[in-house]
Amino acid sequence: MTEQNVISASHLAKSFGAAKAVRDVSFDVRTGEIFGLLGPNGAGKTTTIRMILDIFKPDRGTVTVLGGAMTDAKKDRIGYLPEERGLYKDISVENCVLYLAELKGVPRAEAKIRAAQYFDQLDLTEHKRKKVQDLSKGMQQKVQVMTTLLHRPSLIIIDEPFSGLDPLNTRLVQDMLLRERDKGTTIIMSTHQMYQVEEMCDRLVLINQGESVLYGAVDEIRRRYADNAVRVVGHGPLPQIEGVIETSRKGDAHTLSLGAHVTPQQVLSILANTPGLLVERFELALPTMDDIFVRVVGGKIVPENGRVAAETVAQNTHA
Amino acid sequence: MRKLLLIAWHEYKKHVLRKRFLGALLAPLLFIAIGGIIGFITVQSFSESDTGVVGYVDPSNALAKAYKPTSPETQIEFRRFESKAEADAALNREQIRAYYELAPDFAQSGRADLFYWKRDISGDVRDDFETYAQSALLSDVNPQIATRLTQGIDFTFETPDQSRAFGENNIVGFVLPFVFGLMFFVALFAGAQYLMQAVIEEKENRTMEVMVTTVTPTQLMGGKILGLGALGLTQVAVWLIAMAAALAVAGQQFSFLQGASIAPEFIAVTLVLFVLEYVLFGAVMAAIGAAVLDQKQAQQYTGPFVLLAISPGFFIPVIFLDPNGVIATVLTLFPFTAPLALVFRYGITTVPVWQIVVAIVLLIVFAAGALWLAGRVFRLGMLRYGKAVAFREIVAEVRS
Numbered sequence: 001m002t003e004q005n006v007i008s009a010s011h012l013a014k015s016f017g018a019a020k021a022v023r024d025v026s027f028d029v030r031t032g033e034i035f036g037l038l039g040p041n042g043a044g045k046t047t048t049i050r051m052i053l054d055i056f057k058p059d060r061g062t063v064t065v066l067g068g069a070m071t072d073a074k075k076d077r078i079g080y081l082p083e084e085r086g087l088y089k090d091i092s093v094e095n096c097v098l099y100l101a102e103l104k105g106v107p108r109a110e111a112k113i114r115a116a117q118y119f120d121q122l123d124l125t126e127h128k129r130k131k132v133q134d135l136s137k138g139m140q141q142k143v144q145v146m147t148t149l150l151h152r153p154s155l156i157i158i159d160e161p162f163s164g165l166d167p168l169n170t171r172l173v174q175d176m177l178l179r180e181r182d183k184g185t186t187i188i189m190s191t192h193q194m195y196q197v198e199e200m201c202d203r204l205v206l207i208n209q210g211e212s213v214l215y216g217a218v219d220e221i222r223r224r225y226a227d228n229a230v231r232v233v234g235h236g237p238l239p240q241i242e243g244v245i246e247t248s249r250k251g252d253a254h255t256l257s258l259g260a261h262v263t264p265q266q267v268l269s270i271l272a273n274t275p276g277l278l279v280e281r282f283e284l285a286l287p288t289m290d291d292i293f294v295r296v297v298g299g300k301i302v303p304e305n306g307r308v309a310a311e312t313v314a315q316n317t318h319a
Numbered sequence: 320m321r322k323l324l325l326i327a328w329h330e331y332k333k334h335v336l337r338k339r340f341l342g343a344l345l346a347p348l349l350f351i352a353i354g355g356i357i358g359f360i361t362v363q364s365f366s367e368s369d370t371g372v373v374g375y376v377d378p379s380n381a382l383a384k385a386y387k388p389t390s391p392e393t394q395i396e397f398r399r400f401e402s403k404a405e406a407d408a409a410l411n412r413e414q415i416r417a418y419y420e421l422a423p424d425f426a427q428s429g430r431a432d433l434f435y436w437k438r439d440i441s442g443d444v445r446d447d448f449e450t451y452a453q454s455a456l457l458s459d460v461n462p463q464i465a466t467r468l469t470q471g472i473d474f475t476f477e478t479p480d481q482s483r484a485f486g487e488n489n490i491v492g493f494v495l496p497f498v499f500g501l502m503f504f505v506a507l508f509a510g511a512q513y514l515m516q517a518v519i520e521e522k523e524n525r526t527m528e529v530m531v532t533t534v535t536p537t538q539l540m541g542g543k544i545l546g547l548g549a550l551g552l553t554q555v556a557v558w559l560i561a562m563a564a565a566l567a568v569a570g571q572q573f574s575f576l577q578g579a580s581i582a583p584e585f586i587a588v589t590l591v592l593f594v595l596e597y598v599l600f601g602a603v604m605a606a607i608g609a610a611v612l613d614q615k616q617a618q619q620y621t622g623p624f625v626l627l628a629i630s631p632g633f634f635i636p637v638i639f640l641d642p643n644g645v646i647a648t649v650l651t652l653f654p655f656t657a658p659l660a661l662v663f664r665y666g667i668t669t670v671p672v673w674q675i676v677v678a679i680v681l682l683i684v685f686a687a688g689a690l691w692l693a694g695r696v697f698r699l700g701m702l703r704y705g706k707a708v709a710f711r712e713i714v715a716e717v718r719s
Binding site for chain 2: 147
């Protein structure tokens with residue numbers, strides 16, 4: 001295990017009765033990154049998180065958190081926003097926030113100061129004396145994100161942070177998380193919103209049917225799954241290019257699938273020399289995380305790379 | 320420990336300010352207050368009716384030597400009428416409240432008829448007339464003996480060790496421990512119920528998962544048990560103060576309430592027993608709360624335990640008839656029934672020290688066991704949503 005790993009999960013497995021929730025999950029999370037924990041519903045994400053947090057003991061495999069086994073002291077350094085989440089409904093928002101912060105070891109006076117800042121940032125100041133149950137779902141969600149961050153954890157584990165938020169609040173929470181990352185906080189984010197993964201995550205693991213099937217840096221994974229294709233945006237008719245197998249159009253963007261012997265470089269030079277065509281944008285057509293998710297989980301691709309990657313991690317862990 | 324106390328304080332503060340708690344707190348007080356007011360009014364109206372004149376027609380002149388009781392219950396005056404017609408006339412003019420017509424052979428038969436208009440005379444007035452009549456019949460007997468005979472015997476009940484004695488005029492000394500114990504009992508159950516609700520709320524609010532990644536299950540449960548136990552004790556304390564105040568006020572009206580007190584050692588033993596009982600029941604309730612889905616489902620499972628705890632109530636006749644019998648002893652030793660059984664027995668017998676010691680030891684053992692079991696069930700059920708924990712799962716967990 002290397003120093004910079006905040007979490008090292010190695011070959012985790014957990015069953016409940018006959019049901020195998022997690023079969024074989026391995027990954028490392030490095031300090032200061034936003035790490036995506038992805039997978040379809042029922043893949044074993046929540047069970048994996050609960051094993052990391054020592055709520056469940058794994059049947060097999062090992063997990064280290066912040067440099068070792070979970071301790072009570074470490075719990076104060078972790079901010080957790082579970083999927084099944086809630087707040088104490090019949091007390092005031094402020095009381096609820098302060099209580100949870102105090103439980104995480106923040107002195108009440110200090111918690112008050114920090115809470116005031118967050119209330120301000122999240123437009124909640126005028127609602128802080130209301131009962132939690134009187135807040136809208138979006139506001140409750142913001143309060144929950146706030147309680148996850150208030151004690152300044154060094155590790156944040158956050159499950160679907162954007163559910164129930166409008167685009168404005170989504171951006172607000174997104175910015176808050178990115179700021180936390182910039183401060184050096186490590187964030188594990190579980191979400192189904194793949195564009196958020198593309199925008200925010202540095203690396204990810206994809207869990208399917210209890211196994212880690214895809215693991216690595218987001219850019220690297222997208223390149224790995226890229227077909228030989230380019231995307232072109234421009235004015236004027238595209239010429240016929242030899243070696244282009246298929247052309248598809250979405251808005252003003254054309255995607256050209258290239259034959260094995262053609263390189264994007266060759267296509268660019270032809271386009272540049274085509275009279276009457278003004279190329280505004282030319283890029284490799286990387287698949288979206290959405291595409292990759294569907295392809296991997298939908299079974300169109302046998303994710304050998306993913307398994308190999310997972311095993312590599314495991315070897316590193318044992319080294 | 321800091322986190323445990325924080326949770327305890329949070330739970331206490333949250334509940335103590337709730338309308339529901341204030342309602343539970345004030346309801347008995349209101350009850351006492353209303354009872355007091357009704358009692359006061361009744362006493363006032365009776366003392367008013369216990370004045371005036373009651374006549375009697377005495378053809379055989381049997382009451383010639385009668386004298387008024389030495390310690391009369393009422394201020395009533397008894398007046399002789401020569402004939403029934405005269406007495407009737409006085410009754411019609413409302414000069415007298417009622418009159419007795421004594422049979423001609425009253426000295427032998429003791430027969431008399433009572434006539435009244437609109438309203439009967441009170442039992443105290445009747446008692447006074449009876450004494451008045453008896454005094455005439457006993458006029459030849461030594462006055463001291465006559466008085467003794469008319470007043471009857473004042474029984475005094477004493478415990479074998481003579482530590483406590485209750486006369487007929489000291490019924491409060493017997494009732495007070497009873498009431499005291501029942502108050503503890505009610506508060507205990509309120510506390511245990513709050514505890515169950517608090518655990519269910521944690522599940523229903525979906526705050527459980529954040530809590531168990533912040534504090535240990537022991538801190539969470541310990542904090543809740545402590546906070547809500549303190550809530551129950553607050554309830555008892557308020558009631559006790561109110562009861563003491565009520566007794567002090569009422570004592571000025573009712574002489575029999577004066578000097579009513581409870582032995583400190585009884586309070587100490589009761590406190591220990593009920594606190595242990597609270598931990599035992601609290602643990603059971605918390606386990607139920609962790610295992611079920613919602614309040615409604617919880618009620619099904621709490622029933623048998625509540626029944627078990629109040630079961631000494633069903634045995635009151637048996638306990639009173641044979642306060643040191645097998646049933647009374649078993650109920651005192653069995654942890655679930657010990658506190659209430661002891662309270663019931665205390666007023667009428669001396670419970671042997673060994674029984675109290677064994678009851679406390681057994682309660683400690685059971686309470687510890689229940690806490691351990693509650694911890695197991697809690698771990699099983701804390702993150703279950705949409706499905707209750709099955710009994711066989713609990714059995715499997717305990718065996719493992």
